[in-house]
Amino acid sequence: GNSVTQMEGPVTLSEEAFLTINCTYTATGYPSLFWYVQYPGEGLQLLLKATKADDKGSNKGFEATYRKETTSFHLEKGSVQVSDSAVYFCALTFNTNAGKSTFGDGTTLTVKP
Amino acid sequence: NAGVTQTPKFRILKIGQSMTLQCAQDMNHNYMYWYRQDPGMGLKLIYYSVGAGITDKGEVPNGYNVSRSTTEDFPLRLELAAPSQTSVYFCASSSQGARTEAFFGQGTRLTVV
Numbered sequence: 001g002n003s004v005t006q007m008e009g010p011v012t013l014s015e016e017a018f019l020t021i022n023c024t025y026t027a028t029g030y031p032s033l034f035w036y037v038q039y040p041g042e043g044l045q046l047l048l049k050a051t052k053a054d055d056k057g058s059n060k061g062f063e064a065t066y067r068k069e070t071t072s073f074h075l076e077k078g079s080v081q082v083s084d085s086a087v088y089f090c091a092l093t094f095n096t097n098a099g100k101s102t103f104g105d106g107t108t109l110t111v112k113p
Numbered sequence: 114n115a116g117v118t119q120t121p122k123f124r125i126l127k128i129g130q131s132m133t134l135q136c137a138q139d140m141n142h143n144y145m146y147w148y149r150q151d152p153g154m155g156l157k158l159i160y161y162s163v164g165a166g167i168t169d170k171g172e173v174p175n176g177y178n179v180s181r182s183t184t185e186d187f188p189l190r191l192e193l194a195a196p197s198q199t200s201v202y203f204c205a206s207s208s209q210g211a212r213t214e215a216f217f218g219q220g221t222r223l224t225v226v
Contacts, residue, residue, distance in 0.1 A: 004155075034214060043117075043203055043217030044156075089155060098163050099144045099207045100171070101215060103155035 002027040004090050006104035013080055013111050021075040021107045023064075023090035031092035033057075033066055033073040034101070038087040047075075047088070080111045115139050119204050119218035126194040126225045134189040134221050136204030144207045145187040146171075146215065147179065149200040156203065162187055194225045 007022040025031070032051040036044040048057030053068035062077045073090060090104040120135045138145065143164045148156035158171030162181040176198060178190040187206075191198060201222050205215040 036214075036217075041219075043219045044205075044215075045217065046214040049214060098161060098169075099209070099213070099215070100146065100158055100161055101156075105153065105155045 002031070002092060002094075002102045004092055004102050004104040006088075006090050006107050008107070010108040010110060013109070015082055015111055015113050016079045017111075019075070019077040019080045019084075019109070021088055021090075021109070023073045023075065023104060025071050025073065025090075025092050025102075027071075027092060027094070027102075029094065030068065031094050033064070034091045034093065035062070035064055035073070035075050036089045036091060036103075038089065038106070040086075044089060080109070082111045082113055085109055085111045117204055117206055117216050117218040119202075119221050121221060122219065123222045124224070126191075126223065128194060128196065128225060130194050131190070131192050132194070132223075134191070134202055134204075134223075136187045136189065136218060137185050138187075138204075138206040138216070139185065140206060140208070140216065141184060142206035142208050142216070143184070144209065145181065146205045146207075147177070147187070147189045148203045148205065149173065150203060150220075151200050159189065159202075191223075196225050199223060199225045 003026045034049045035047040037047045048059040050057040050066035056065045087106045091101045146161045147159040160179040162168045204218045207215045
């Protein structure tokens, strides 16, 4: 079956530090890949996505590149802010699968001033 | 611009009680989903629907039931609540196709005592 593995957290960084959250997947075929963010007490919301190999998704200073050869979709940000503190989920979806998503376990990020 | 609306936000049930979690979306999405999120874990799919009148089981359907009489509404029914059903429940919807993201409600925090 499909699976998504994220780097274990929690991750604690100082403001303006560089962020990487690793995500690798196991799947047969070429899924669409997503990063969702969950702020405290809220539901998940889309952060960025990539739908084919070598695509780069970007939003709010975050980036991730769909690497087919390494089955990875690592999330990066050059300079984090306190407001980036949240839980980040990597997910994959197949077109033939009724849009059902497979999620990683989430990585909690805390950014300190 | 409501998106996906879930009610209630919080609920405490006694073992053996039943309840219905409500979910409504106003984006005319065909696909709807129910997930549960346990502490430190990713989301597990309970049930999903690809359109009115069509529902199917996800990874963890035992103890739950759903119905989809309209495009907008997708209630989740818990029969005979058990402590193992203590979790945060998220409803989500998406338009057809894996390249589009899911839109999530704010969640229902359920405790079974």
